[in-house]
Amino acid sequence: MTVTSETEIGAARGSRGVLFASLRLLVVLVIATAIVATFFDTASRATINPFNFFGYFTMQSNIITAVILLLAAVATFRGRPQTPLLVLLRACATTYIVIVGIVYNTLLTGLEGGISLDWANWVLHVAFPVYAALDWILFGDRSAVPWRNLWVVLIFPAVWIVVVLIRGATDGWVPYPFLDPAQGYGIVAMYCIVIFIATVVVGALVFAISRVRVIAP
Template sequence: MKILFASLRAIAAIAIVVAITAQFLHTASLTTVYPLNFFGYFTNQSNIIAAMAFAISALFIFSKRAQPDWLIYLRALATVVMAIVGIVYNTILVNAGLDDSFNLQWSNDILHIWIPIYAVLDWALFGDRKKLPFDKLWVMLIYPVIWLVVVLIRGASDGWVPYPFLDPATGYASVAVYCLIISAVTILFGYAAYALSRVRVLKP
């Protein structure tokens, strides 16, 4: 069963790398690509986090080594941020223009639909993780908060923001509300991920 877990994670990691690379090259063929902008999207960063979590986990399993605690937290974070990507994109951003950054449809589907679904199923079904303590739920906020801070600094300095609802032009009160919502959703999804870490559906 462990080999199945590792194989699926390796495939998911490869799919992410292929999708992001293809989208980058496709966008570059149409217009000038600014890497800081392209990789500034929560979607791309979250998928990179997921690819790292899946690939490292697969390597530990294939090498028959126990997964360290930090990797379990990384996998939990990948689950949380990918769930957010899937829900936010498909409910709020699916019809929004994002500067031609997600215009390759099959790549877009992998990054916004299939990987979010897989990430949640992987965490919910595959029982190769320890129980995560709720008093360390704050760990899930580290990455989203850093991302928000960087986005707000860039929005105020060079005017670039990855998503319309974080644009300072809409008013800082509105942006603040969305930041609070993102933080609250992260904590909520993190709590769910921590709770699921106590469930064993498919045991290794």
């Protein structure tokens, strides 16, 4: 009787794991479709510069998060637990995509430019950030992320900002108006500090949630 019960529990957990992985795979396909559709839509209206198109924090964060969720799904399908490194990368990716949602919906929504396909814009700036947050909060197939690794979440934003500042000072291209050096480097520096603070705050919240399980794997 005990053996049967444990078997049933194991089967239920396995079914939930496959369900989580399948949902993640579906979401990844939707994100890939939105990015590809946006690329070709942009290319149909003007000569596209890949460095500019993929230079946006939105695009990079969506790609990073999609790739990490794909790796998590593959690990589940193969019956393997997520490694501590993968869980850390998931925490970082979740931080970035949540920041995308926050920044877009507080600073950028309604401004001219950006993604012209309304459905793709909604998927990349609203739907995916919300899904990624819920995925991290609800799906308990993750271990607690050590607090000593919180600094890791700053690596990608730091590199991205450095590249943007260099490009802004050389070829004049900036992805977002609040990073335009034309308004003065003092203002740009203020926004950079805000970005770093937001990254640490959101990252700390993501790390804290990793210690709570709502739906066990």
